[in-house]
Amino acid sequence: MNEQDELPAVKQQSKLTTTRIHIKLKKTLKTELEQKASENFMSLSQLLLQSARTSTITIKRTDAPKSSKELLVMTAAYNKFGSQLNMLAKHCNTFKENSNTMKILSCLIDIERGITELKAELLGEL
Structure with a gap:
């Protein structure tokens, strides 16, 4: 019985704490990104994560109406x-x-x- 009590605890610890993000891409862009990932021996997810973490994003703001x-x-x-x-x-x-x-x-x-x-x-x- 002691082993059975420990078994659910082990399963709880091994639960993944990840989530999914869905994005829409044109097929040509997806193919281009997959090619870039494979050239660098990465999955597409790894490429996107690395790109997001190491890049700087500049947001262009447009001016609101004057009044x-x-x-x-x-x-x-x-x-x-x-x-x-x-x-x-x-x-x-x-x-x-x-x-x-x-x-x-x-x-x-x-x-x-x-x-x-x-x-x-x-x-x-x-």
């Missing part, structure tokens, strides 16, 4: 253009035969100009 007010103005303008496009689409679907094509094209051109002006203003190209 939340600018973001709100931009969002409101895009919503306005979207609303105009929805009204035109509804009109075209409702009055297919009687639609004034020239007026619709004129409205679409106005919306396109508005989006272009907004883009130029946001990117500082005005």
